[in-house]
Amino acid sequence: MAGRFSYISSVGIFVMIFYAILVFVYLIASNHNSGWDLSRTGANTLDVKTKNVLESLNFNVEIIIFDKTGENKAMEILDLYCAESRHVTCRIIDPDTRPGIAAQYGVDRYGQGVLLGRHRQCLIDSVTQENLTNAILRLKRDKKKVIYFVNGHGERDIAHEQNSGISQLRYDLAANDYDVFPLLLMRYHEIPRDADLVIVAGPRKSFLQEELAMVRTYLGSGGNMLFALEPGGEAGLTGVLEEFGIVLDNGIIVDTFSSMAGGDNTAPVVTMYGDVPALQGFSYATFFPTSRALLIMNDLPSGVEVNWLARTSDRSWSEHDFIALFDGLDVYPDEHENKGPVNVAVLAEKELDNKTVSSVMVFGDVDFLTNAYLNISGNKDLAFICINMLLDQGSLITIKDRPAQDRPFILTPSQDRIIFWVPVVVIPSLIMLVCLAVLFIRRRA
Amino acid sequence: MRSVYFKELSIYFSSPIFYVIAGIFACISGIFFYNAMGYVSLLSTRIAQYQPTGALVMNDILLRPIFADISMLIVFIVPVISMRLYAEEKAQGTIELLFTYPVSDLKVLAGKYLAGLSILICMLAITVVLMVLMSLITTPDWGVVLSSYIGLVLMGAAILSLGVFASSLTKNQIIAATLTLGLVLCFWVIGWFAATSPDSSLSGFLQEISIVSHQARFLKGLITLRDVVFYLCFSLFFLSITLRVLDSRRWRG
Numbered sequence: 101m102a103g104r105f106s107y108i109s110s111v112g113i114f115v116m117i118f119y120a121i122l123v124f125v126y127l128i129a130s131n132h133n134s135g136w137d138l139s140r141t142g143a144n145t146l147d148v149k150t151k152n153v154l155e156s157l158n159f160n161v162e163i164i165i166f167d168k169t170g171e172n173k174a175m176e177i178l179d180l181y182c183a184e185s186r187h188v189t190c191r192i193i194d195p196d197t198r199p200g201i202a203a204q205y206g207v208d209r210y211g212q213g214v215l216l217g218r219h220r221q222c223l224i225d226s227v228t229q230e231n232l233t234n235a236i237l238r239l240k241r242d243k244k245k246v247i248y249f250v251n252g253h254g255e256r257d258i259a260h261e262q263n264s265g266i267s268q269l270r271y272d273l274a275a276n277d278y279d280v281f282p283l284l285l286m287r288y289h290e291i292p293r294d295a296d297l298v299i300v301a302g303p304r305k306s307f308l309q310e311e312l313a314m315v316r317t318y319l320g321s322g323g324n325m326l327f328a329l330e331p332g333g334e335a336g337l338t339g340v341l342e343e344f345g346i347v348l349d350n351g352i353i354v355d356t357f358s359s360m361a362g363g364d365n366t367a368p369v370v371t372m373y374g375d376v377p378a379l380q381g382f383s384y385a386t387f388f389p390t391s392r393a394l395l396i397m398n399d400l401p402s403g404v405e406v407n408w409l410a411r412t413s414d415r416s417w418s419e420h421d422f423i424a425l426f427d428g429l430d431v432y433p434d435e436h437e438n439k440g441p442v443n444v445a446v447l448a449e450k451e452l453d454n455k456t457v458s459s460v461m462v463f464g465d466v467d468f469l470t471n472a473y474l475n476i477s478g479n480k481d482l483a484f485i486c487i488n489m490l491l492d493q494g495s496l497i498t499i500k501d502r503p504a505q506d507r508p509f510i511l512t513p514s515q516d517r518i519i520f521w522v523p524v525v526v527i528p529s530l531i532m533l534v535c536l537a538v539l540f541i542r543r544r545a
Numbered sequence: 546m547r548s549v550y551f552k553e554l555s556i557y558f559s560s561p562i563f564y565v566i567a568g569i570f571a572c573i574s575g576i577f578f579y580n581a582m583g584y585v586s587l588l589s590t591r592i593a594q595y596q597p598t599g600a601l602v603m604n605d606i607l608l609r610p611i612f613a614d615i616s617m618l619i620v621f622i623v624p625v626i627s628m629r630l631y632a633e634e635k636a637q638g639t640i641e642l643l644f645t646y647p648v649s650d651l652k653v654l655a656g657k658y659l660a661g662l663s664i665l666i667c668m669l670a671i672t673v674v675l676m677v678l679m680s681l682i683t684t685p686d687w688g689v690v691l692s693s694y695i696g697l698v699l700m701g702a703a704i705l706s707l708g709v710f711a712s713s714l715t716k717n718q719i720i721a722a723t724l725t726l727g728l729v730l731c732f733w734v735i736g737w738f739a740a741t742s743p744d745s746s747l748s749g750f751l752q753e754i755s756i757v758s759h760q761a762r763f764l765k766g767l768i769t770l771r772d773v774v775f776y777l778c779f780s781l782f783f784l785s786i787t788l789r790v791l792d793s794r795r796w797r798g
Contacts, residue, residue, distance in 0.1 A: 111789070111792065115785065115789060118785055119782065119785075122778045122781060122782055123778075125774060125778060126771075126774050126775060126778045129770045129771045129773075129774035129775075130753070130771040130774075130775075132770055132771070134769065134770040135762075135767055135768060135769035135770065135771075136692075136767070136768045136769075137688075137766060137767050138688030138689060138691055138692045138766045138767070138768065139604060139686055139688050139689050139692075139765065139766030139767070140686040140687075140688055140689070140766075141686075143602075143604070143765070143766065144762075144765055144766055144767040176765070179762075183769070506601050506602060506603040506683065506684070507601075507683070508585070508588065508589030508592050508593065508601050509585065509586060509589055509682055509683050510586050510589050510590055510593065511582065511583070511586040511682070515681075515682055516583075516586075518678065518681075519578065519579055519582050519678055519682070520575075520579050522575075522674065522678060523571065523572075523574070523575025523576075523578055523579065523674060523675055523678065524572055524575035524576055524579060525572075527571045527572075527575065527671060527674060528568040528569070528571045528572040528575070531564055531567050531568040531571060531671075532564065532568050534564060535561050535564030535565065535568070538558070538559060538561070538564065539561055542559060
């Protein structure tokens with residue numbers, strides 16, 4: 101009896117040690133990031149730029165994606181990030197079952213996500229490697245980017261909560277890890293040195309000469325500015341913009357083909373976006389109520405490069421007859437008026453002597469940034485992409501998604517017959533014939 | 546071990562059960578293949594109409610569904626392969642004879658297990674014809690094909706270890722097969738429960754021990770040390786339990 105007990109005990113101890121070793125080995129393996137991607141396109145491998153970013157990551161990042169849970173393309177990408185760095189954790193939350201969390205992070209669409217780290221957050225619009233990696237890069241910055249909104253010329257107010265204000269934009273920028281301040285230029289001798297971006301949102305009065313000098317000095321030192329200028333609201337900025345190759349048209353864009361439902365022809369819907377990396381794949385419609393056209397000079401000043409960012413349809417034009425337009429009369433494009441597609445957003449970059457780049461982005465409208473329109477369709481997305489574009493120049497990376505490479509095929513009738521008969525009938529029949537042969541041989545033996 | 550291995554193989558190949566299972570397996574996987582190819586052809590027709598220059602990711606819409614279907618078939622096929630390994634010996638009373646051989650239990654188990662695994666690999670080899678047929682029409686990603694097969698073999702090996710364990714518990718082959726199927730399905734659907742409460746730590750644990758969650762990466766063309774070690778540890782775990790079950794005759798008397 102004692103011998104049996106001793107035997108059982110020794111076997112039990114051996115078994116426990118063996119199982120503990122198995123668990124230990126598995127735990128080591130599961131924490132060890134070794135894998136072989138055998139796919140032809142390398143679809144399961146992160147881009148080398150992403151790997152470098154993750155390798156130098158020294159704080160924890162939580163990625164939360166708001167989408168339907170279960171089999172999910174987003175999860176496949178997130179798995180790669182989690183496997184690559186022990187600092188990254190990922191989860192998917194269904195915004196329908198947990199709307200509170202979605203609202204907390206300002207998420208209003210399936211597929212959006214938020215990255216949390218260093219007590220900061222960064223919202224992304226869709227789960228792509230480029231978005232995720234650039235969001236991590238933003239979290240890695242040692243200081244927050246600072247945005248100033250100029251006031252004092254009747255600009256839209258970042259504190260104004262009504263429809264015409266831009267308080268919503270301020271909240272969203274703050275939620276995306278930006279410091280946002282108002283800036284009354286008249287009080288200063290120069291634009292603050294910590295300004296990463298200065299926004300002029302819909303001025304109604306002209307800038308003073310001293311203010312224009314400040315703007316020129318700021319841009320001359322590599323600053324970035326975003327102007328949203330309504331028709332009739334040049335604010336004396338024409339000269340500054342012409343130094344960047346941009347000319348303001350004095351009409352209002354009328355689009356008879358693509359305008360906002362329920363509105364008139366002066367609220368064009370834009371679906372054409374420029375060929376700049378940040379706007380690749382951007383496909384939402386955006387609305388620009390009472391917008392002006394922006395022209396690009398044929399002979400650009402030296403060192404200046406201008407790209408259009410958003411354009412109206414080819415059935416639009418810039419109408420100069422305001423009286424007829426607002427009296428509700430039928431208007432048609434005249435010969436001297438600019439015909440569509442016309443630019444509603446352009447980006448000019450000037451290379452300075454010290455090899456730094458100064459950027460000026462101009463929108464022919466400010467309404468699309470206001471509380472009334474910001475959350476309509478893709479307005480907010482476009483605004484954020486453009487603001488990020490100005491703030492992130494040179495600091496972010498571009499990662500091309502691997503395109504689908506396989507050519508589609510359409511089965512011919514003969515192919516269709518072959519792929520049915522061979523695997524479904526011929527091979528099973530052959531196996532059954534072998535079975536009969538084996539049985540026959542066994543019986544004879 | 547070698548003699549046990551070859552003896553088991555000869556039993557399998559001389560038994561009509563193997564051929565019937567292989568025939569059914571080939572036929573059903575052929576139907577899955579035909580359906581998947583037909584679906585892609587239909588999708589291609591639509592692309593040709595609306596997006597003439599469009600391209601597809603064949604790995605996602607063709608290879609992965611086919612191999613996922615085959616892995617589901619394995620869940621049902623392996624219990625039939627494994628059910629007889631020990632249960633038949635017990636039913637026929639030859640297990641006592643086996644224990645008197647000058648071969649250790651471990652070697653007998655290894656011989657039987659490897660024989661079952663060889664049979665499974667033979668069956669999977671039949672599906673290579675499907676890949677050859679596919680290559681006549683389109684260009685499959687052979688890397689993904691290879692990793693999928695590696696994943697299927699490893700998963701099959703894990704399920705087979707469960708089957709050997711179930712077979713060692715009973716002398717009734719039907720009970721052995723049913724028990725295996727039940728256990729495999731438990732380890733299969735356990736991942737679904739994890740999806741219902743994705744934030745809990747229990748969910749993470751369930752995902753880790755789910756057979757299917759480790760299979761997914763193989764089907765994408767990704768072989769990770771973690772998944773390989775999981776299947777190997779899973780197999781070793783149940784094989785060692787089987788060994789203990791066989792060994793229990795010593796202290797039960």
